[in-house]
Amino acid sequence: MIRKERMKVIEQNEIARNIYELTLSGQLVEEMKGAGQFVHIRVSDSYEPLLRRPISIASINHELEQFTMIYRAEGRGTSLLSIKKPGEEVDVLGPLGNGFPVHEAKKGDTVILVGGGIGVPPLYELSKRLVENGVKPIHVLGFQSHDVVFYEEKFSELGDTHIVTVDGSQGHLGFVTSVLAELQQDFSMYFTCGPLPMLEALQNMYPKKKGFLSFEERMGCGIGACFACVCKTTEQCSVDYVKVCSDGPVFPAGVVHI
Amino acid sequence: MIRKERMKVIEQNEIARNIYELTLSGQLVEEMKGAGQFVHIRVSDSYEPLLRRPISIASINHELEQFTMIYRAEGRGTSLLSIKKPGEEVDVLGPLGNGFPVHEAKKGDTVILVGGGIGVPPLYELSKRLVENGVKPIHVLGFQSHDVVFYEEKFSELGDTHIVTVDGSQGHLGFVTSVLAELQQDFSMYFTCGPLPMLEALQNMYPKKKGFLSFEERMGCGIGACFACVCKTTEQCSVDYVKVCSDGPVFPAGVVHI
Amino acid sequence: MNRLKVELPGLSLKNPIMPASGCFGFGKEYAKLYDLSVLGAIMIKATTVETRLGNPTPRVAETASGMLNAIGLQNPGLEKVIAEELVWLEQYDTPIIANVAGTLMEDYVEVAKQISKSKNVHALEINISCPNVKCGGITFGTDPAVAAELTAAVKAVSEVPVYVKLSPNVTDIGEIARAVEAGGADGITMINTLIGMRLDTRTGKPVIANGTGGLSGPAVKPVALRMVYEVAKHVSIPIIGMGGITTVDDVIDFMSAGASAVAVGTANFVDPFVCPTIIEHLPEKLDWLGINHVSELIGRSHR
Amino acid sequence: MNRLKVELPGLSLKNPIMPASGCFGFGKEYAKLYDLSVLGAIMIKATTVETRLGNPTPRVAETASGMLNAIGLQNPGLEKVIAEELVWLEQYDTPIIANVAGTLMEDYVEVAKQISKSKNVHALEINISCPNVKCGGITFGTDPAVAAELTAAVKAVSEVPVYVKLSPNVTDIGEIARAVEAGGADGITMINTLIGMRLDTRTGKPVIANGTGGLSGPAVKPVALRMVYEVAKHVSIPIIGMGGITTVDDVIDFMSAGASAVAVGTANFVDPFVCPTIIEHLPEKLDWLGINHVSELIGRSHR
Ligand SMILES: Cc1cc2nc3c(=O)[nH]c(=O)nc-3n(C[C@H](O)[C@H](O)[C@H](O)COP(=O)(O)OP(=O)(O)OC[C@H]3O[C@@H](n4cnc5c(N)ncnc54)[C@H](O)[C@@H]3O)c2cc1C
Ligand SMILES: Cc1cc2nc3c(=O)[nH]c(=O)nc-3n(C[C@H](O)[C@H](O)[C@H](O)COP(=O)(O)OP(=O)(O)OC[C@H]3O[C@@H](n4cnc5c(N)ncnc54)[C@H](O)[C@@H]3O)c2cc1C
């Protein structure tokens, strides 16, 4: 069920340049089902900024009733969010959307998780769950440069992790696709979240593989009512369009027209 | 000179119901000349609320580079101001306007200071200065009820202090005028700040006395440029209008058409 | 006594609060959050004869205390709205106001004729004011003669009272209001969005794919309020007011200006529970004002 | 090379930033805060033939990300403005744009004729759009034929180029813009304020004594930007854009939409140093955009 709650800031840290890791606590965590869902955040009680900001759930701790998100402080809303201190409250609506179908991967499977920039966070909870289920994840994480890389260690603890930077300042030089090309190809499926060109490249690279892609779109309501976040679908899909907020943000490869 | 500075919150206390005493520090204090001037406060960096709030200077401490104001948290802006904590910053423009002419009162004079509600604060710095100059102030301070009375002790330390409440829950019952009628009448002048009906009553009560009244008006710029805060003048005045922000807020009795 | 009950042509409202068209879909999403029967009414998303897929994305952009949208009247089309959405909504004890849109006058007439037969549609809202569709829509709303003609044509076929939704993008809103009243409108709803634009500062290009969008939210409240006030002086049919309503105080203001009921749009995105919250707090606010019944508020600015 | 220099009819601007009329008086107050010579130009407060005392107070009210004003064109009158205010302003190396207002066409013509002779008045801004004066003003700005006629009449007597200030409270801003261009205007300034209202929630009465007021500030930026964009498509004379400008980014946006220079109004009240601050930061922003000269921004949204 979707709830709205003023959740408490437990911790907030800048873990890379302008990249913040924020942990919140509250009963809403009870509702969080899986990896790839998101929350819709109101960063202040002012009318300016007005709209909520969609941010992925990066990890869930049901025992402590806490969850963590990782975001880039860029525009007005995320900058305001980044100055929240422990003890302060954040207005959260969530959990929203349908996440990654963890159970598609079976015990013993090898799967590939491909993230780009601030598309990396939801893959962390996903990877934890896959490992719990006995699946072996391989992570390929692309960033702009070394100063915005985060969670390399955390992902490494869960499985093989390949870091790629556009300027080569950390890990491999180039794009995730160049690393992917060199990887073993006997994985059962891929999961990915990141910029549209990356999603498109992946889909083209593995036309025969099962894949699940997480999309981004500008949102109004975040719950499926306003038709702000629609994506056209491909011909092989039975509906004309899907809404990223309520039908997604994760869709099987081939559904969304990129 | 008028300055704009992000001043630091030193202390903030609720000293009566919804009445806050806020002490700020910064170099801008150097410019504060006298009692009755005000500052123009921006309570947040958001565009909402947009406009600055005019608040009187209640006391000045040049040594510590600090000043104190006292305000009622009522609408959106003052409510936001009231949650500022020590260490946070407040955007202050000031000092603005022309305060009370302290030197009109001569050593040995007895003067009357009449305040109503949130018109009381500027009289505190005024009273301190008068006492410094060897003037004897008598304070008549009107409030709605006992729970919004503040600074009784502080004023008492400086001179005779009469508290009046509309509901009689503290001090005298009724309005400041009823107390004034019973007071000695051999004072040289009066100074007053408070709601318009009170200013009018005072002016009518003492047609022959020298008096200085501090006015309020909705403001735009606060510095004399926008013509938002003009008041019509009486016939005996040589100009057609005055601006509360830059010509006032204090005017001699008889200048402003009430 | 129900202190919040308001009677309008075709609409017996248990309270004067309803979600605005396009900000509530056909109710399904919000039904997961609260019982829709608490609402005074529901204004459903604009319905056109044919299925519409709307504009390219991005379709929304944030502005200071407001937002722009250019959804482009995306909706499943008349047939599906009647057969699926409206039938689904029958489970709630809430009158539906069907928002009618189209390109040509015939489209409006067709939608009005069919949709007004649905059991739970108690009124129509003729959307002559959507700024986000290229032909039709906006022009109907800016020419008094055309607006009157369209009103009359819809009125002739509708089985329920007809409200006309006015555009704020006009020189003289009073003139348009009088025209639609003369055309036979049973009520007016206002305002639709103001035309606006946001640019990407880096590229200089519009953020919204459509170029321009409709401005809504708290930023437009002063404009909406003044227009409701203005129109209330010119017509004797009731007004359902909207534009930036977010709090109980906003509701009081719109009704004071002359609205008999109000709609809440953008605020649903900021707080999906805003409608029930307002409804819950309205009685206390009436107490604070020393007012017995909400209808005493209507037009008190003018008295 | 001066990266910020912009040449407009009558105006050689060292940078495209100037305070908007009515938000800067005649400069005296801001001169105590900074050297007015840093400004591209100054648009002085509206001047009428006679002394005007303006509307009753309250004259301003705050709204979400904006404000309402109904000052009512208070000013000392033509004679004093010329003899005192303009003479005082001569000490600064900054061209003055004189904002001309009145009730009848003759008033405008009279003010234009006299004030355009002042040494430092390099252009006139004909205020056909003030929403806060009962007769004149607003009607001139909403009727294309009248707007064109007034423009021609002023143009006939003015010794300096004439800019016409447009009202946003119209159905078709492009039409008015074309009309004043046809009437001989050398440039357009836009937008003036949107008509709006705020009510006291307790009493239901307007907060502003005048009833309605003009809405300005960040809230109106999307509307202003779209109108500048629209007018830029319709006319070939330059536009000075305004409406909510507060930051360097806002300046970039207005110039991208088609403005050749911009004016800053309400933001002066929020931060009296806003104009020099914007001017100071403009070059870094050009660097960030990879642009050499500010004029390269003009109209880039359209390209
Ligand atoms: C399902 C989903 C999950 C996301 N998860 C994350 C995450 O885990 N970490 C992270 O850093 N970012 C994430 N994003 C992107 C994030 O929503 C934007 O970076 C953020 O909204 C920008 O807000 P701002 O205040 O910084 O920018 P502003 O420029 O102030 O934003 C203005 C408006 O545009 C919207 N907007 C701007 N950029 C985007 C964008 N890329 N996607 C959607 N809306 C946008 C904002 O929400 C706001 O309404 C996610 C987006 C979606 C749709
Ligand atoms: C020269 C001067 C000195 C003042 N000194 C004090 C003081 O020492 N202590 C104190 O508590 N109050 C003082 N006031 C009144 C104070 O400015 C208002 O109470 C305050 O602006 C209200 O803001 P808000 O955010 O609570 O209300 P909101 O309702 O959010 O205000 C909306 C707008 O109206 C303006 N406004 C509302 N009430 C007033 C008012 N009474 N006077 C002027 N503008 C108003 C606000 O500034 C703002 O622009 C003074 C006013 C003036 C003019």
Ligand SMILES: Cc1cc2nc3c(=O)[nH]c(=O)nc-3n(C[C@H](O)[C@H](O)[C@H](O)COP(=O)(O)O)c2cc1C
């Ligand atoms: C995303 C969105 C979609 C809208 N769709 C419609 C619509 O389909 N039909 C219509 O008449 N109005 C539509 N509107 C306008 C609203 O119903 C309302 O008139 C306007 O938004 C002003 O109210 P607000 O400020 O409370 O949002 C839409 C508004 C928004 C924000």
Ligand SMILES: Cc1cc2nc3c(=O)[nH]c(=O)nc-3n(C[C@H](O)[C@H](O)[C@H](O)COP(=O)(O)O)c2cc1C
């Ligand atoms: C207090 C105030 C007074 C104004 N007076 C005038 C005026 O005398 N003449 C005029 O043409 N515009 C006047 N305006 C309009 C501004 O010049 C400007 O067009 C408008 O405020 C939009 O810009 P902004 O949002 O930056 O304020 C006034 C605006 C304000 C806020």
Ligand code: FES
């Ligand atoms: S954001 Fe409203 S439908 Fe997706």
Ligand code: FES
């Ligand atoms: S507030 Fe602007 S002149 Fe006084």
